[in-house]
Amino acid sequence: MNRIFTFLILGTIAVFASGAIEGEIQKQALNVSAIVMFVIFVGATLGITYWAAKRTKSAKDFYTAGGGITGFQNGMAIAGDYMSAASFLGISGLVYLKGYDGLIYSIGFLVGWPIILFMIAEPLRNLGKYTFADVASYRLRQTPIRTLAAAGSIATVILYLIAQMVGAGKLIQLLFGLDYEVAVILVGVLMILYVTFGGMLATTWVQIIKAFLLLSGATFMAVAVMAHYDFSFGSLFTHATELKGIEIMSPGGLVSDPISAISLAVALMFGTAGLPHILMRFFTVADAKEARKSVFYATGFIGYFYILTFIIGFGAIVMVFQNPQYLDLAKQAIEGGSPILGGNNMAAIHLSHAVGGDFFLGFISAVAFATILAVVSGLTLAGASAISHDLYASVIKKGNVDGIKEMQVSKIATVVLGIVAIIMGIMFEKQNIAFVVGLAFAIAASANFPILFLSMYWKKLTTRGAVIGGSLGLATAVLLVVIGPIVWVDILGNATAIFPYKYPALFSVTTAFVGIWFFSITDSSHNAEMEIEAFEAQYIRSQTGIGAEGASEH
Amino acid sequence: MKKELVEKIKNNPDYIALVSKRSSFAIKLTVSMLVVYFAFILTIAFEPSLLGAPLSSDSVTTVGIPIGMAVIVFAFILTGIYTKRANSEFDDLNNKIKQSIKEN
Helix, strand or coil: CHHHHHHHHHCCCHHHHHCCCCCCCCCCCCCHHHHHHHHHHHHHHHHHHHHHHHHCCCHHHHHHHHHCECHHHHHHHHHHHHCCHHHHHHHHHHHHHHCHHHHHHHHHHHCHHHHHHHHHHHHHHHHCCCCHHHHHCCCCCHHHHHHHHHHHHHHHHHHHHHHHHHHHHHHHHHHHCCCHHHHHHHHHHHHHHHHHHHHHHHHHHHHHHHHHHHHHHHHHHHHHHHHHCCCCHHHHHHHHHHHHCHHHHCCCCCCCCHHHHHHHHHHHHHHHCCCHHHHHHHHHECCHHHHHHHHHHHHHHHHHHHHHHHHHHHHHHHHCCCCHHHECHHHHHHHCCCCECCCHHHHHHHHHHHHHHHHHHHHHHHHHHHHHHHHHHHHHHHHHHHHHHHHHHHHHCCCCCCHHHHHHHHHHHHHHHHHHHHHHHHHCCCCCCHHHHHHHHHHHHHHHHHHHHHHHHCCCCCHHHHHHHHHHHHHHHHHHHHCCHHHHHHHCCCCCCCCCCCCCHHHHHHHHHHHHHHHHHCCCCHHHHHHHHCHHHHHHHHHHCCCCCCCCCC | CCHHHHHHHHCCHHHHHHHHHHHHHHHHHHHHHHHHHHHHHHHHHHCHHHHHCECCCCCCCECHHHHHHHHHHHHHHHHHHHHHHHHHHHHHHHHHHHHHHHHC
């Protein structure tokens, strides 16, 4: 999710590209306290994986941790899934650079959550079992719908994984002084271990621990900054504006024209509700009640986290900006100004050193690594489920497969996805991956979300409508990203973009909805009649949970 | 789900009440989130100076800061309001529906 953020601001602020995700990075000296804390984290999470492996006996355990995660735990895990290193470093870096504009982005990332709660969470929990394709294909034809949903899921997952792996490699290189390839392989191997052996249970606990560490670390930094100003926002802001100018207190033109503003809003809201690894988390709780609580807690944690990153960004302005200790002298000699080591996305990392010394720097670095591990694990599990549950069990075997066999396929898929992620991570090291996350997000909003939403609420949806409309949405999203400013101009080097907007969502989501609507209402096949007839029973189950999957007994 | 069961639940007054109450509540909350967020984002697109105005003449803090924070808090409060009502009132209705099926 937060990799979206990478995309969102990349077109507007080239500087972002020189942060954790892009550009040449100087390998740093070995950071001993960071490595010690990281080894402790890895040791603890591998211990959890061992514990989880003994409890992961069935496919249901593997995909959903047996459905026995509580609402509070799941809310924490959702937050752990959602608050990536790019979000922590990127948003605080954006606040550091632009002030108020950083807040605008964080708000965009939050407002999708209430919508997920009001519209998606309960029907999703009541209708689905392991993947969101269960819901989309509930009353439609399995093969075409699952194939499309799996394609949307796998595309989203692989694109995100590339962005995550490249970011991880560079960040770890910078923070720990490890080689890029070593860092990427390390992330890939750990993620394969967590997911293959521990399934959803281990993934969930890795995410919970990471969320706890990240929230604690960020809280400490924000409190340390505020304590410095006697907990007065007025003094903090006053000092910050003395250094960076009064304009950091107002909107700075990141979202300038109304079309882009609306398109961005559409992308953030619908994209969040179409991310396979986020949707999958709702199957880990026992019932709709716990699903609701999950979103309530997740929204609280994520909102709190964004408020912290805002304070951290301002803290970096007053404590890191113009502090000779963090100045990149080589870069300053060429470009002038006050560039900080590692780029603006390192603002929070330098701030951790400024408020807590080497030890706390080590802690925050280890947390950043843990964050990446937690996010890639969730992504990989979602991708593996789409392969094993949707493609293998439902499309190829037509549902005639036992759970153990399906779980084995899922584990093989995890290993394959992990290896693909490592290879892609190494291949894309020097590539401009700015478009990757935007594309992933556009696909989630334009293909996954419309099919899911309409399957839940629109009686007249038919297989033909969903497949044609969903494919149109997917194709439009891909096309508009390719001919838009980020790929067409920045990467392919053309002078002007054919499609002028950076965010295609408004257009591709509209295309998907109109396409689904049109090809459904004109579908007069016998099959369509049966699908419409089946809506009533589906709607009752989605509303009441009667017949829904429960938690397994252990 | 069997056809008779569908017919039975469909005509159950508790079910009808549950669906209509929850739908209208969910739609109201969704609309209020959308209105607040789009008002915020469109103000930034059309009239950013409104949010850039200082809170008071001697303050550098702008109106946009508390408003931005308020949008975050608002989103959280909405999820709280929904969860509270759904986990009590709607779930009670839902349990009555489930009970009525078991009885026959």
